[in-house]
Amino acid sequence: MKGKRSFKIMALLIIAVMLMLAACSGGGSNNNNSGGSTGNTSSNTGGQSSNSGNTGSGSGPAEEKPAPMKISIMIPSFSTELPDKSSPVWQRLEEYTNTDLEILFTPNSSYEDMLNITLASGDLPTIMNVGKTPSVISAARNGAFWDITDYLKDYPNLSQAHPVVLNNTSIDGKIYGIYRARTLGRMGVTYNKVWLDNLGLQPAKTIDEFYNILRAFTYDDPDKNGKNDTYGVVITKYTGPWDIMQIWFGAPNKWGENENGELVPDFMTPEYREALKFFRKIYSEGLVNEDFAVMDSAAWNTPFVNGQAGVFVDVADNARRLDNAMQEAAPRDEPYTIVTQAPVGPKGHRDMPTSGWSGMLVISKSKVKTEEELRRVLDFLDKLNDVEMKLLLGYGIEGRHYDMVDGYVVPKENLDAAITQELTGMNQLLMFIGEQEPGYAPTPINAQIAEVQKANEAIVVGNPAEPFVSEVYAQVGQQLDNIIGDARIQYIVGQIDDAGFDAAIELWKKTGGDDYIREINELYKAAKGK
Numbered sequence: 187m188k189g190k191r192s193f194k195i196m197a198l199l200i201i202a203v204m205l206m207l208a209a210c211s212g213g214g215s216n217n218n219n220s221g222g223s224t225g226n227t228s229s230n231t232g233g234q235s236s237n238s239g240n241t242g243s244g245s246g247p248a249e250e251k252p253a254p255m256k257i258s259i260m261i262p263s264f265s266t267e268l269p270d271k272s273s274p275v276w277q278r279l280e281e282y283t284n285t286d287l288e289i290l291f292t293p294n295s296s297y298e299d300m301l302n303i304t305l306a307s308g309d310l311p312t313i314m315n316v317g318k319t320p321s322v323i324s325a326a327r328n329g330a331f332w333d334i335t336d337y338l339k340d341y342p343n344l345s346q347a348h349p350v351v352l353n354n355t356s357i358d359g360k361i362y363g364i365y366r367a368r369t370l371g372r373m374g375v376t377y378n379k380v381w382l383d384n385l386g387l388q389p390a391k392t393i394d395e396f397y398n399i400l401r402a403f404t405y406d407d408p409d410k411n412g413k414n415d416t417y418g419v420v421i422t423k424y425t426g427p428w429d430i431m432q433i434w435f436g437a438p439n440k441w442g443e444n445e446n447g448e449l450v451p452d453f454m455t456p457e458y459r460e461a462l463k464f465f466r467k468i469y470s471e472g473l474v475n476e477d478f479a480v481m482d483s484a485a486w487n488t489p490f491v492n493g494q495a496g497v498f499v500d501v502a503d504n505a506r507r508l509d510n511a512m513q514e515a516a517p518r519d520e521p522y523t524i525v526t527q528a529p530v531g532p533k534g535h536r537d538m539p540t541s542g543w544s545g546m547l548v549i550s551k552s553k554v555k556t557e558e559e560l561r562r563v564l565d566f567l568d569k570l571n572d573v574e575m576k577l578l579l580g581y582g583i584e585g586r587h588y589d590m591v592d593g594y595v596v597p598k599e600n601l602d603a604a605i606t607q608e609l610t611g612m613n614q615l616l617m618f619i620g621e622q623e624p625g626y627a628p629t630p631i632n633a634q635i636a637e638v639q640k641a642n643e644a645i646v647v648g649n650p651a652e653p654f655v656s657e658v659y660a661q662v663g664q665q666l667d668n669i670i671g672d673a674r675i676q677y678i679v680g681q682i683d684d685a686g687f688d689a690a691i692e693l694w695k696k697t698g699g700d701d702y703i704r705e706i707n708e709l710y711k712a713a714k715g716k
């Protein structure tokens with residue numbers, strides 16, 4: 187205790203001397219609003235003083251760098267092996283942004299549940315990754331998050347956010363979060379290339395061919411080990427693959443126009459039902475893992491990497507991650523994976539796009555009390571979009587996790603698991619706004635990914651209701667989603683038939699669905715000027 191008292195006395199003496207010097211110089215009066223812990227308060231500087239250290243004018247002394255700002259961040263995780271503050275990646279992030287970070291990694295499979303619990307508690311972290319769900323919309327309207335609409339222009343990176351994507355993320359015309367940008371035509375079908383070669387097959391061009399590959403991967407011993415130990419496609423409780431594949435059959439992307447020009451939900455269309463029948467068929471034939479409804483998405487890659495499953499329906503760039511993991515286990519000159527566009531379905535060549543974003547980072551008012559603090563948090567988010575931070579969070583530390591060769595990122599091979607863990611999950615902080623960072627060299631897989639994503643731009647199916655914010659959905663949207671989500675699973679596994687699914691739709695309509703459809707169509711007509 188004596189040591190601590192001496193330290194405090196010494197610190198007070200130093201501060202007193204500094205204040206006297208500042209008063210004598212005449213420069214201190216311009217810095218009264220800067221504070222030691224909140225940074226710059228000027229409305230047109232974007233809070234840049236939090237990392238600059240010198241904001242004084244005239245001949246006055248340089249202003250001290252503020253103490254690191256404590257920031258807590260809740261983001262999803264897709265792995266169980268995650269970094270902590272001992273990670274050099276974490277430490278460099280804190281040093282660059284002058285922050286003391288608490289990163290709350292939350293399993294993706296339970297993220298929505300934890301998010302809703304956190305919102306209900308009212309005790310929110312500084313920053314949260316959220317979607318435009320009913321609970322988030324309600325929280326925004328009730329003042330849980332800062333409205334940052336008028337602040338983005340003040341920051342060099344955030345000011346470059348795409349207006350269309352901002353519109354897609356807006357709530358009642360206001361911007362509450364910084365979106366995490368995503369490639370529009372990002373989806374793809376990844377195959378185990380070794381299995382295709384072993385069976386003399388090519389990637390599917392049609393849905394029938396896709397089915398044949400799933401069946402061959404399940405019953406024709408694709409790994410040539412003489413055992414019945416493989417299956418076609420791996421899916422988890424994350425519904426993304428089902429959502430993607432139903433678009434192949436001609437179902438709308440969440441909402442579509444009927445013959446009267448009115449919007450209807452996807453599950454009320456005959457194309458959706460045809461997709462359901464296909465899903466039920468591949469499940470009944472064992473072409474998809476039996477435990478998909480309860481399998482944690484954190485383990486999604488594992489069956490493919492371990493040679494149990496041979497098809498992966500998700501973002502095209504996952505082909506690279508799957509191949510990297512397989513190469514680490516057994517290096518070979520050729521890639522283990524091949525990625526292609528979606529197969530052509532009965533309504534032509536179609537695929538599900540992203541909305542240009544995957545979650546947005548909102549700032550809570552429970553932790554950030556003042557505009558000064560808000561600007562410092564925005565400065566932190568802006569710095570995460572600097573090229574240096576994109577490289578750090580996406581690839582790690584140069585010389586440790588990757589090398590730069592001819593301007594391209596080349597990941598180091600056969601890294602120790604502990605070194606890999608230093609970086610795992612940190613990319614969930616990336617927003618990808620502003621200047622483009624260097625990427626991977628154009629390897630065969632990277633070239634395939636780029637080709638698929640570019641070609642997808644011509645076949646993606648938009649959601650006409652994407653920009654609309656529904657009052658009904660804000661109130662009962664979670665219940666509505668659960669009704670159809672549960673019914674879809676029950677239909678796929680054979681617990682209900684068409685009559686059972688029709689009954690679920692009727693329940694959906696009575697629970698608020700009819701009002702939801704009416705409201706969406708009113709917004710749709712208003713947007714079209716009718």
